[in-house]
Amino acid sequence: MKHLNNSSAAIAKVASYLLLLPYLIGFFSTAHAFQSSYATYTAFGDHNGDIYTIANDGKLRWFQHNDRMIGTNILANSQKARIVGDMTGLDDWSSNKIIPANDGVIYMIDNAGQLLWSRYDSKIPNNQQWANRSKITAIGNGWHNYQHVFSGGDGVIYAITTNGKMRWFRHTGWQDGSNKWVPGSGRQVSRGWQDTIKVFSSGDGVIYSIIKSGRLRWHKHIGRLTGADNWSNKGIHKTVGFNWQNFHQVFSTGDGVIYGTTANGTLVWHRHNGWLTGTDFWAPAPEANAGRVIAAGRTLH
Template sequence: MKSIYFLINRCNKATPFLLCMFMCLSGLTLPAHAIQPAYAAFADGDGDIYVTTKNGTLHWLQHTGRMSGADSWVNFGASKVVGDKATSKNLLNTKMFSGDDGIIYTINNKGQLLWSRHDGRFNGSQVWTNGNKLSIIGNGWNKYSHVFSGGDGIIYAITTDGKMLWFRHTGWLDGTAKWTADSGKQVSKGWVGVLKVFSGGNGVIYSIMPSGRLRWHRHDGRLTGTDNWVNAGVHSVVGYNWQGYRQVFTGGDGIIYAITAKGDLLWHRHTGWLTGKDTWAPIPATDAGRVIMSGLAIN
């Protein structure tokens, strides 16, 4: 396992990704009614990980060992700044999350939902659809406690009183402000007190409770917005002691990344991600995680 300090030393001074990455990560434990702060790190399903740094720039790196959990990275983990052209110069105090296929959604301080697409995601180049312009596709998105994508233009939002709302952005591939007519309808309830919630793909949704339990849900009605859930919406507990992570996000195919308070980046693979079984890789089954980067304390 490489030390984070080793990786920093291998990077050019112009790209101090790992230093910035772990010093500015957010997602600390919140009161049940609070709005989740800026999402500092997120990933798509191809091994691409994005991080917004302390100075408001967007960095990219690619985890080539994502399926096995190996500490294998493009350019030895050195990041590339990719956000100069797509961030309107500043990403501070915003919420960002992946919509898959290079789509990135941003919620700014005004509550606007912005769309961008990173066409250079396979090599970390600064190639974006529409150059440096972010498309405004919605308003009023800062009122929700949690917002995340379910892929294919689907966006879930959780209200402060625990209702889960379903939206489908039909313009998700080109950034047009087109939505299904029934976007915003309620598909679930009872989400008060959730610390973190994120999609695992294919309708799978994970939630972390203050007790540390990692819960698994699957919304089979995700494409149409129907209230159709596996096990009639009853969740499965698939992990424990997840409450201490600063940030948790999916890498697709059952892969879950987590960042500890001391700055370790952990890799998990939930092999039961499609069925809700409590099975994890590698054998023996465990959800304890594998450290794939370490060595940096967080102030």
Template sequence: MANEDLFWYQHNNWKTGVADKGGWKGRNKVGDGGWQTYKNVFASSDGIVYGIDDAGDLYWYKHDGWLSGTPSWQGRNKVGNGGWQAYKNVFASSEGIIYAIDDVGDLYWYQHDGWLSGTADWKGRNKVGNGGWQAYKNVFASSGGIIYAIDDAGDLYWYRHNNWKTGVAEKTGWTGRNKVGNGGWQAYKNVFASSEGIIYAIDDVGDLYWYQHDGWSSGTADWKGRNKVGNGGWQAYKNVFASSGGIVYGIGAHLASAKPAFPIKGSRHDDVAGGHMQTDFTLDAGGNLSAVTRWWTNVKLTGFTGSVTMVLTDENGIALWAANPQTHGVDGEWVGNDDRHENWSATVPSTIIDQVRGYAILHQHDPHWRIFDKGEKFLDWLRSDEGKETVGAIVAIIAIAA
């Protein structure tokens, strides 16, 4: 089993869903290895993280660096002795409220009174839902006892646990089942929530989408989004989950121990300046990089010019090498050539190839990003805080499987 680290991201635009380069902080490694040993890892609010091991014990962590992305922690505290592995699904709302679904579909409520301190103080196990919950493909929670469920048809349902703070099981304890999303949600690889009805979804190609459920407290089907806020790479994580305030965690391969498996292949698509760019590449063990980039637009009268480069990184996500940029343009559909493909190649130095643990493909409207033409200065910039933030905002650096 590969050793897996814990990575941290802060979605600065978690309340608006605006997709820009300053929208993210991270990718910060905040946990070194071992997270793959847990059967399930999930978070409550304020950077409180729980893990369930194969023996069914429940462990508590407090990420003191949850707002800054520093690897500062309290715990690992065992706060539950056995039994948790028997549940089909375990997830948390805010303030240490944990829900669990068993194999017959009953829903149980727990209040972790020690959620901020890491003590094993609890209220519950209270059965607050009688059957049926096992039929859902995915069940997850936002803050304040708001629970979402996706069925096999891809419909999204909303529940409000009115007694989320007390766990009292009574008929008035719930509002809903309200259908707030019609189909399509089953197509996502992972769907999870931060606080206040902010929902994230990862598709099969690794793009990350943002939704704001404006009706999160009332159960109405009012939404903002679907906004793409992450381009590729998110599918490489074994698990992605969120705490409050747009703090997102991903569990992925321990890059320091992963060796490149050649040939390495990858692809990325971006919407650029009203048009589109897509690059597909292959990198072999001899350092031969072969790529093809497509530029195209669906706009009738206006074209654009775009540049592409590829960045190779080490185990810490630090840039080792960047290809010379390729810059081309297309015309509007009614003007001239609105779709072009260009093959390009480069040679990665032999001193670097064995250090490669990840990559990023950067597409950008040109001529405005002339830093591409600065050679070593561009590499220095990529290694700066601003550069690392830009790479992290555009694509999550992907571990290359051994």
């Protein structure tokens, strides 16, 4: 992977974003938290229980789902939204790939294929702020050539090519936005992902993929921190769910907690209790494989 040089043109482009956005963030997922034009909002989450949405007004909203392990309504117990940014200054933000990581780190791929970094500090109550004085940082280019890009946490980024090869990167500057990468970043660690329509991580090397038939598949990359081609179950996936193809967005906030959004914007919660081993064991829900509605319709708008 060729990384972005600190050219004056690139810096000027990034600076133009900053003039428009007081708290710019290009989050993440993806995996997968990419939003189509017909849906009501974009939703994505990190591995720390934070959920973000971008509605048609371009506002970036932050929610903390305090009861994510049991799946209560996301707005219960005064868990209200906080507006933390504004995406209206970006050209066609809905077409950008948003890649949430952990500890507030958010990556975004812009229309030029640049990989952008930002970090939102939500750990200090009533003192949420963006790192580096709200600046975003360009740390790579050529990322628009991948079919899927998602974070594995701790600076690990996976990218899947159009022919189904998975490449591994590790951004050692993930906490401060410095353009530092592990030598050998970009190496192939897997193949056979060409039928994947959605893919995301739940942390600790656990990766979920959804294929066209709607099967939810579980994978675990044991070599996620080193880039070794070392996978659980000899690299063979395990099917842990069905009928996932109709969700517009699917993302995880870690620990086997998985959210999906429907056509009308309803947010559905699932918890895969067998997330570390790949067993087909899920937390109880109102109906088998149905999940639990925790935000109806456009309530997160």
